[in-house]
Amino acid sequence: MDYLINLALGIAGSLIAAEIVFHHKRWCRRLVRAAAARIKDPAQSEIKLEEWLAALDEHVGVIASFSHSIGCWVGAPAVAAALKLPVLNKAANNPSKSATRFRFARATIEGRSGVSARVLEQMIKQLSETTRDAGAQLHRLEAEMKEVMRRSKALSVSVSLLGLVGLLVSVMRWFFKG
Amino acid sequence: MTKDDLRLSPAGLRLVRQFCDDPARRWSGTELSKQIGLGSGTLYPLLAKLEKAGWLKPEWEVIDPREAGRPRRRYYTLTATGARGARNALADFQLQDAVGGLQWTT
Numbered sequence: 001m002d003y004l005i006n007l008a009l010g011i012a013g014s015l016i017a018a019e020i021v022f023h024h025k026r027w028c029r030r031l032v033r034a035a036a037a038r039i040k041d042p043a044q045s046e047i048k049l050e051e052w053l054a055a056l057d058e059h060v061g062v063i064a065s066f067s068h069s070i071g072c073w074v075g076a077p078a079v080a081a082a083l084k085l086p087v088l089n090k091a092a093n094n095p096s097k098s099a100t101r102f103r104f105a106r107a108t109i110e111g112r113s114g115v116s117a118r119v120l121e122q123m124i125k126q127l128s129e130t131t132r133d134a135g136a137q138l139h140r141l142e143a144e145m146k147e148v149m150r151r152s153k154a155l156s157v158s159v160s161l162l163g164l165v166g167l168l169v170s171v172m173r174w175f176f177k178g
Numbered sequence: 179m180t181k182d183d184l185r186l187s188p189a190g191l192r193l194v195r196q197f198c199d200d201p202a203r204r205w206s207g208t209e210l211s212k213q214i215g216l217g218s219g220t221l222y223p224l225l226a227k228l229e230k231a232g233w234l235k236p237e238w239e240v241i242d243p244r245e246a247g248r249p250r251r252r253y254y255t256l257t258a259t260g261a262r263g264a265r266n267a268l269a270d271f272q273l274q275d276a277v278g279g280l281q282w283t284t
Contacts, residue, residue: 047252048222050249050250050252051207051222051249051251051252052207052218052222053249054206054239054248054249054250054251054252055206055207055208055211055218055251057248057249058206058208058251059208067217067218068218069218070219071217071218071219071220071221071222072218072219072222074219075218075219075220075221075222075223078219078222078223078226079222079223079226081223082223082224082226082227082230083226083230
C-alpha cells in the first residue's frame with residue numbers, strides 16, 4: 001500500500017513540477033508586471049517594467065526566474081523611494097568641498113583617536129618600522145630553526161648508525177664467543 | 179544625509195567598486211547581479227539611487243524589440259560625477275575602516 005501511495009505522490013509531484021516548469025515564465029512576467037505597478041510614476045513604471053522583463057529573459061531556470069521576479073516585487077517600493085530622492089547637489093565634487101571633507105575626516109581622526117594627525121602619522125610610521133623589524137627577526141628565527149632541524153636530523157642518523165654498529169659488534173662477540 | 183553626500187551600504191560600495199574597476203564598461207542589471215552576487219531586490223533600488231544621483235547613466239539597448247522578440251536591455255555606465263563620487267565613497271570607507279581599526283587597537 002505504501003508503495004502505491006509513494007508512486008501516486010511521485011507521479012503527482014512530477015506533473016506539478018512539469019506544470020511549473022512549463023508556466024513559470026508567464027507567472028514570473030505577471031509578478032514583474034505587478035512589481036512595476038507598485039511604482040506610482042507611470043513613466044518610471046514603464047521603464048522598470050521593460051528593464052525587469054529583459055532581465056527576466058536572461059535568467060535561466062525556474063528558481064532564478066522566481067528569485068528575480070520576487071526580488072523585483074520586494075524591491076519596487078525601494079526603487080520608487082530612490083527615484084523620489086532629491087537630485088544631489090553638484091557641489092559634491094567641488095574641490096573646495098573635497099577639501100572640507102578632508103579637513104572633516106582629519107578632525108574626525110583627531111577627535112575619535114584623541115591624538116593629533118601628526119602624532120598619528122608618527123605612530124603609524126613607528127608601527128610599520130616595528131613590524132618590519134619583527135618580520136626580519138621572524139625570518140632569522142625561521143632560518144635558525146631550519147638549521148637546528150637539519151643538525152638534529154644528522155644527529156639522529158648518526159645515533160642510529162652507532163646503534164647499528166653496536167648491535168653488529170654484540171652479535172659478532174656472541175658469535176665468536178660461541 | 180546632506181545633499182552633497184550619498185551614503186552607501188556595503189552592497190552599494192561593492193556596486194560602485196565594480197563600476198570603478200572598469201569605468202568605460204556598460205553593465206546590464208543581470209550582469210551586475212551575477213558579477214557581485216546581489217539579488218534583484220537589492221540591486222535595482224541601488225541602481226535607481228545612483229541613477230537619480232547622477233552617478234550612473236542609463237541607456238537602452240539599440241534593438242527593435244519586435245524583431246528581436248524580447249524587451250530591450252537597460253545598460254548603466256559610470257559618469258564622470260559618479261567616478262569622482264565613487265572614489266570619494268570608497269576612500270571614506272577605507273578611512274572609517276582605518277579609524278575603527280585604530281580605536282580597536284588602542
